[in-house]
Amino acid sequence: MSEGEARRRPDWRAWFAPRGRRTGMWAFVLNRITGLLLLAYVFVHLAVLSVLFQGPAGYDRLVRWMSSWPFLLFDVALVAVLLVHGLNGVRLVFVGLGAGSHRQREWFWAAMAAAAAVFAYTTYLILAPAWR
Amino acid sequence: MGERGYSVWAWLLQAFTGLLLVVLVALHMVANHFAKRGLLTYRDVAALFADPYWLVLQLALLFAVIYHGLNGLRAVILDAGLSPAGARRLDWALFALGAAMAAYGVGLALSIGGWLGSR
Amino acid sequence: MAEVELTVRVLRGPARASAAGGRYETYTLRADAGWSLLDVLEALQAGPAPDLMYRHSCHHASCGTCALRVDGRERLACLTTVGQIAAGRLGERTGHGKDYRLPRGARAAVTLEPLRSFPVLGDLAADFAEFFGKLDAVEADLVAARGEEATHFEHCITCGACMSACPIVASDLEYLGPAPLALALRGLQDPTKTGSDARRLAAADQPHGVWRCHHVFECTAACPAGVDPGQALMELRARLVRRRLGWREGARR
Ligand code: HEM
Ligand code: HEM
Ligand code: SF4
Ligand code: FES
Numbered sequence: 001m002s003e004g005e006a007r008r009r010p011d012w013r014a015w016f017a018p019r020g021r022r023t024g025m026w027a028f029v030l031n032r033i034t035g036l037l038l039l040a041y042v043f044v045h046l047a048v049l050s051v052l053f054q055g056p057a058g059y060d061r062l063v064r065w066m067s068s069w070p071f072l073l074f075d076v077a078l079v080a081v082l083l084v085h086g087l088n089g090v091r092l093v094f095v096g097l098g099a100g101s102h103r104q105r106e107w108f109w110a111a112m113a114a115a116a117a118v119f120a121y122t123t124y125l126i127l128a129p130a131w132r
Numbered sequence: 133m134g135e136r137g138y139s140v141w142a143w144l145l146q147a148f149t150g151l152l153l154v155v156l157v158a159l160h161m162v163a164n165h166f167a168k169r170g171l172l173t174y175r176d177v178a179a180l181f182a183d184p185y186w187l188v189l190q191l192a193l194l195f196a197v198i199y200h201g202l203n204g205l206r207a208v209i210l211d212a213g214l215s216p217a218g219a220r221r222l223d224w225a226l227f228a229l230g231a232a233m234a235a236y237g238v239g240l241a242l243s244i245g246g247w248l249g250s251r
Numbered sequence: 252m253a254e255v256e257l258t259v260r261v262l263r264g265p266a267r268a269s270a271a272g273g274r275y276e277t278y279t280l281r282a283d284a285g286w287s288l289l290d291v292l293e294a295l296q297a298g299p300a301p302d303l304m305y306r307h308s309c310h311h312a313s314c315g316t317c318a319l320r321v322d323g324r325e326r327l328a329c330l331t332t333v334g335q336i337a338a339g340r341l342g343e344r345t346g347h348g349k350d351y352r353l354p355r356g357a358r359a360a361v362t363l364e365p366l367r368s369f370p371v372l373g374d375l376a377a378d379f380a381e382f383f384g385k386l387d388a389v390e391a392d393l394v395a396a397r398g399e400e401a402t403h404f405e406h407c408i409t410c411g412a413c414m415s416a417c418p419i420v421a422s423d424l425e426y427l428g429p430a431p432l433a434l435a436l437r438g439l440q441d442p443t444k445t446g447s448d449a450r451r452l453a454a455a456d457q458p459h460g461v462w463r464c465h466h467v468f469e470c471t472a473a474c475p476a477g478v479d480p481g482q483a484l485m486e487l488r489a490r491l492v493r494r495r496l497g498w499r500e501g502a503r504r
Contacts, residue, residue: 008268008370008381010213014421020323021416024468024481028418031465032208039201046237052244056174063171075165082161086154093147095466097492098485104468122161129169139462140495143488210458211465213423219458 023105027088034085041078072130079122083115142203149200156193181245194237202226253284253353255337258360259291261303263374270365273374276300284334284353287346288326288363289317291333292375304374312345312475315408318415319375320364325412325473336361344475366415382411385427389454390446391434406476407434413470413480425459429470429480432461436487452491461488 015032018025051062065071091111095101163180164172172180180186206226214222242248257280264273278299282291289307296303308314310329317328324341335346337359343349369377386409413429414420420428427435435451455461464484471481 008368008424010422010424011269011271011368012212012422014367014418015211017418021469022472024466024472025418028465028467035201035204036208039205042197042201046233046240049240052174052177052240059174059177063173067171079161082157086150086157089150090154092466093150096143096147096485096488098482098489101466101468101482101485104466104481122166125166139456139458139460140491143462144492144495207462207465211419211422211426211463213425 023108027091027104027108030084031088031092034081034088037081038085041081067130069130072126075126076123079126080115080119083119083122084112087111087115142206146200146203146207149196149203152192152196153200156189156196159189160193178244178246181241182247183245187241187245187247190241191238194241195234198230198233198237202230253334253355253357255282255284255333255353256280256356256358257282257291257333257336258358259295260360260362261295261300261375262362262364263300263303264371266373266378267371269369270367270371273365273371275362282333284332284337284351284357285347286333288319288321288328288331288333292328304372304376306376313408315410318366318377318410318412318475320362320366320415322362323364325366325415327410327412327475330475333359366411368415368417368421369411377411379409379411382409382414382428382430385431386434389427389431389435389451390438391431407437407478408476410475412473412475413478416469416473418467418469419463419465423459423463426463427454427460429474429484430478432464432487433478433480433483436483436490439487439490452494455487456491461491464488 016029018029048062051058088108088111091104091107095104095107100107163186168176181190203226206222209222210219259278259280260275261278262270262273263276267273278295280291280294280298282294286294287310289310292303292305292307305317305319305328307317307328309316312327312330315327318325319328320326321328321331321336321341326341330345330347331341332346332349334349334351334353335341335343337353337357338351340346340349340351363375365371365375366377369379369382372378391407407430409430411430417426417429419426432455435455438446438451439448461484464481466481466485468481471479474480
């Protein structure tokens with residue numbers, strides 16, 4: 001690198017700047033955000049499970065609380081995040097090795113269509129018991 | 133940073149644990165949410181952790197999610213540009229965090245499942 | 252050809268570490284729909300902005316000096332026409348030779364910015380020193396293959412569009428980026444065997460090599476020369492994986 005030139009600075013805001021960009025960029029933004037959300041969920045999930053050490057009384061109180069509407073809606077959202085990240089992740093495993101990468105855009109929409117279908121079914125499964 | 137080949141394994145394992153997670157998370161969700169039309173009680177959870185087959189699946193999920201999640205976080209942080217020394221510190225920090233999570237998760241599963249003899 | 256009343260917003264400013272920190276200046280001019288953006292910039296220079304800095308040479312998509320961002324997308328200024336902008340067809344590789352059937356008295360607005368992730372020499376002119384250093388690191392030789400079937404990677408005109416389009420090039424300064432990695436693969440495939448394959452593989456297989464790629468494929472979308480650097484990156488990664496697993500390079504490719 002030649003001397004005296006201004007050295008640029010790392011700019012991670014570019015990760016979340018999809019304006020004017022295309023499908024692959026949106027898929028990347030979604031994958032990154034959902035991956036980090038899932039990781040955050042796992043931390044919280046493991047921490048909350050420590051209530052199990054309090055035995056049945058403490059845990060079953062927690063479960064009753066977690067069976068309330070707001071929490072079931074949270075579960076619905078969690079499943080959506082999982083499906084988006086997981087099914088796009090399957091696409092990335094193959095595309096990342098050059099298999100089907102010429103069709104990466106189509107595979108993204110295929111993954112999202114599959115995610116939507118599974119999401120409809122699991123949403124029904126999660127919310128149906130709460131109606132009874 | 134000259135450890136050639138090491139990055140190949142990190143990436144392959146990220147892909148492999150990702151594919152594994154599709155199956156393990158699906159089983160986890162079915163067992164915890166869908167099998168009983170509602171969430172599990174303490175007794176259900178204890179029974180699950182007491183079943184050796186289920187225990188193995190659960191611990192596989194635990195290990196896969198720890199590696200995949202923390203290696204994913206590592207990729208995100210490396211994307212932000214780190215010095216070689218910073219990258220080494222990051223690896224140690226994530227390794228320690230992952231080990232702590234694994235120890236906690238295994239301890240929880242074994243103790244609630246009654247494998248430690250106290251219950 | 253139709254005339255267009257064109258409002259041009261240009262991100263201007265002196266030499267600096269990145270495009271950020273400049274300021275937008277707005278100019279309005281009457282432009283022929285057949286003009287390229289280089290004609291527009293020349294008109295601005297001849298009129299309201301005599302000190303406007305930008306780079307160009309060949310005017311026909313060969314030299315790779317005129318790339319900039321047009322409404323946030325990397326484009327060669329010489330391939331982008333006023334008619335294309337007015338018709339909102341920036342997704343097409345070139346506006347030359349097209350009749351966009353613009354209405355009389357058409358108006359259009361466009362924002363021009365220097366390439367992202369490059370230091371700026373001034374106004375719209377990007378500093379390519381760092382980029383060229385990365386091309387050297389993979390011993391990118393652009394010599395066309397003699398005799399053997401030529402692969403398409405030598406079509407790269409080193410315009411930097413892919414580097415600007417990639418979100419990771421922006422955040423990891425050491426990341427080699429799309430064009431250098433595509434040219435590393437091109438070097439490996441070169442039947443004349445110039446340069447060191449060992450050095451190319453070593454450069455690709457390090458934390459700032461192919462492993463920083465997250466399959467965004469904006470490089471491929473941005474490339475005006477049809478190089479498809481995204482695909483090249485995936486092939487390079489597959490090669491590294493096969494090598495590590497001990498699989499022989501088969502007849503494939
Ligand atoms: C359900 C199946 C899953 C699959 C198939 C999958 C697949 C993938 C793949 C292939 C990547 C690499 C993406 C890249 O390099 O651009 C990735 C990244 C990531 N995954 Fe997963 N994953 C799954 C579940 C999870 C879970 C449960 C978590 C939470 C712990 C998680 C957290 C992450 C994180 C944090 C990243 C890094 C994101 C990034 O680089 O932008 N993933 N996943
Ligand atoms: C709303 C959905 C979820 C519910 C209701 C739930 C519930 C539970 C429960 C009750 C346990 C105790 C063991 C068992 O019953 O199998 C458990 C363990 C576990 N869960 Fe979940 N879970 C959910 C989603 C997830 C997700 C999405 C992940 C990972 C991405 C996850 C990862 C884990 C892990 C790793 C363990 C094992 C902890 C250990 O071995 O100590 N869970 N979960
Ligand atoms: S690969 Fe394409 S976009 Fe990148 S420098 Fe070469 S010609 Fe330009
Ligand atoms: S002026 Fe040479 S590529 Fe545009």
